Amino acid sequence: SARPRILMLGDPPYLRLEQWDHFQQRFEVVSPDLSSREGFMQALRENRYGDFEGIVKFAVETGNGASPWNEELISLLPSSVKLFAAAGAGFDYLSLSALNARNIAFANSRGAGDTATSDIALFLILATFRLTSYSEWAARTGDPKVFNEVHLEIGSKSRNPSGKILGCVGLGAIQREVARKARALGMKVCYYDVVSPPEEVIEALDAEKCETLHELAGKADCVSVSVPYMDSTHHLIDAHFLSAMKPNSRIVNTARGPVIDQAALIEALKSGHLLSAGLDVHEFEPQVSRELIEMKQVTLTTHIGGVAQETFVEFERLVMSNTERFLLDGEQLLTPIGKQFEPSKAR
Ligand code: NAD
Numbered sequence: 001s002a003r004p005r006i007l008m009l010g011d012p013p014y015l016r017l018e019q020w021d022h023f024q025q026r027f028e029v030v031s032p033d034l035s036s037r038e039g040f041m042q043a044l045r046e047n048r049y050g051d052f053e054g055i056v057k058f059a060v061e062t063g064n065g066a067s068p069w070n071e072e073l074i075s076l077l078p079s080s081v082k083l084f085a086a087a088g089a090g091f092d093y094l095s096l097s098a099l100n101a102r103n104i105a106f107a108n109s110r111g112a113g114d115t116a117t118s119d120i121a122l123f124l125i126l127a128t129f130r131l132t133s134y135s136e137w138a139a140r141t142g143d144p145k146v147f148n149e150v151h152l153e154i155g156s157k158s159r160n161p162s163g164k165i166l167g168c169v170g171l172g173a174i175q176r177e178v179a180r181k182a183r184a185l186g187m188k189v190c191y192y193d194v195v196s197p198p199e200e201v202i203e204a205l206d207a208e209k210c211e212t213l214h215e216l217a218g219k220a221d222c223v224s225v226s227v228p229y230m231d232s233t234h235h236l237i238d239a240h241f242l243s244a245m246k247p248n249s250r251i252v253n254t255a256r257g258p259v260i261d262q263a264a265l266i267e268a269l270k271s272g273h274l275l276s277a278g279l280d281v282h283e284f285e286p287q288v289s290r291e292l293i294e295m296k297q298v299t300l301t302t303h304i305g306g307v308a309q310e311t312f313v314e315f316e317r318l319v320m321s322n323t324e325r326f327l328l329d330g331e332q333l334l335t336p337i338g339k340q341f342e343p344s345k346a347r
Contacts, residue, residue, distance in 0.1 A: 003028045004327055005052040010034075010063020013316040015309070023320045026328060027054075034065030037073075041066075044076040051080035054327055056319050059312070060088040069094035074102060083333075085322040087315035089113055089174075089306065090256065091337060092229050107322040107333040111173060112314035113306030118177035120305045121254045124278025125182060125222055127299040128250035129161045130154075131276060134296040157275065157297075159221075162186030167220025169213065169236070170227035171197045174254070178224055179205045192216040217244035222252060229256035239264035248275045254305045257283040266291050269298065280305045 006027045013020040023029075030049055034040055043049065055077075057063050066073060069084075074095065084099060085107045099106050127133055131154050138150035166182045168175045168191035176197070179189045183205065190208040191197075192215070202209070210216040213236070217223070223245065227233045237251070237260040245251070251274060253260050262283035268274045269292075276297040282288050285303060292298050318335055325331035 004054070005030060005050060006054045006056055006323065007032055007049055007052045008063075009055065009057040009066070010061075011059050013058050013320070015313045016316040016320070019317065019320050023324070026324065029056075032066075034063060037066050041073060041076055044073075044078075047078065051078050053080055054083040054085065054323050055081065056323055057084075057086040057088075058316055058319050060306075060315075064093065067093045069098075071095055071098040071101075074098040074104070077102065077104070083107070083323060083326050085319045085326075085333075087112075087312075087319060089117075090228065092256065096337065105326065105333060106337050107318070107326075107335050108337055109315045109318040110335045110337070112318060113308075113311040114174050114177050116308040116311045117174045117254055117305035118181060120280055120301065121174070121178040121224055121226070121252055122181045122185075124252040124254070124280065124299055124301070125161060125166065125178075125187075125224065125250075126185070128222060128252060128276040128278045129164070130158050131297055133299040137296050160186070161222070164188070164221035165190055165219055167210075167216045167223040168192070168207070169216065169223060169225045170255070171201070171207070172226060175224065175226035176201055176205070178226065178254075179207065182224075187222075190216060190219050213241060214244050217241050218246065220249060221246065222250040225251070225253045225255045225259055227255055227259060229259055233259050235259070235261040235264075237261065237265070239267070242268040242274065245274065247273055250274065250276045250278070252278040254280045257281040257285050262289055262292075269295055 004027055006029050008029050008031050032040060032043065032049055081104050083105050087109050089108060089110050091108050096106060134150060135154055138146045162185055164187055166179060166187045166189050168179055168189060171191040171193045183189065189205050190210055192210040192213050210219065225237060239261065242264055265277060266289065269277060278299040280301045281303050288300060292300060322333050326333050
């Protein structure tokens with residue numbers, strides 16, 4: 001019998017080649033032309049790819065030519081489509097409600113990058129306490145005078161994370177790992193989340209609950225932001241939150257740039273109210289703020305939280321396994337995303 005047809009956005013798997021071989025025996029994989037969004041939409045209108053049942057995306061970096069996957073685009077999909085399975089933990093490039101309205105299930109690759117992303121969060125936390133970016137900048141000048149000056153200056157500002165409070169904005173899968181690792185540095189944990197984490201998670205982390213975001217702001221020596229980006233989390237960290245933070249405290253963001261009001265953060269750093277920040281994600285990514293670039297106490301990375309080969313192996317496994325389970329074996333998706341996480345606007 002005919003194999004179900006699958007539309008593949010972007011590059012094929014390159015790590016789990018055995019599973020990929022098997023997958024291609026079970027599905028007919030078609031690569032659409034994504035060089036222009038308009039061209040792709042026209043191809044859908046003309047039914048150029050026929051009746052396909054699933055859409056797969058194995059990498060975050062490729063296959064984005066048709067984005068955003070908003071209602072305008074999704075309404076053009078044939079009624080045969082049942083599943084969209086994608087790499088990555090975020091899903092702010094598509095409208096879940098538009099998929100829901102068409103009865104198309106969505107699975108992301110949540111969990112795949114938890115280890116990698118929490119490692120980077122821990123690195124940024126450490127960097128904000130010890131001001132390692134400033135030190136690295138000084139070392140790279142190759143100037144003995146700068147070396148000695150910065151050594152002295154950092155001595156007056158550097159603090160141990162040990163005994164300090166990590167304020168977790170969101171206590172989901174990644175943040176639980178961040179908190180567990182930060183406790184190895186001797187940090188204490190408090191959190192604010194709109195959903196109560198399981199009791200055993202709270203116990204294992206000895207985490208103190210904050211009833212409001214504002215309460216967390218006033219408690220933390222370092223805030224770690226790890227919530228999905230949606231309407232309700234756009235600028236969740238705003239001038240009001242930042243001014244409620246302790247003087248000389250720190251903030252780390254490994255979630256999505258626009259969860260923090262970047263202009264307000266720059267002000268809080270400029271005024272000296274905040275000592276430092278560690279940012280893996282940026283409000284106007286891939287453009288990094290000029291003002292932040294100039295601030296040596298700030299550590300900046302290029303959205304590398306999840307970027308490790310182990311993550312990519314898991315992306316490939318989850319996308320293929322979800323597709324096989326759902327379309328062929330009549331089994332539940334491993335990592336479905338429900339309606340409760342509606343991202344704001346498809347970018
Ligand atoms: P998750 O769904 O397991 O956890 C998110 C938590 O945030 C949940 O517990 C949720 O209840 C909570 N939350 C939602 N809205 C909130 C609000 N207004 N206030 C407080 N808490 C709120 O997700 P996760 O897998 O831990 O990932 C978190 C985010 O990290 C992802 O959505 C993604 O955007 C980002 N991420 C970034 C990278 C990177 O490379 N930097 C890698 C992976 C994921």
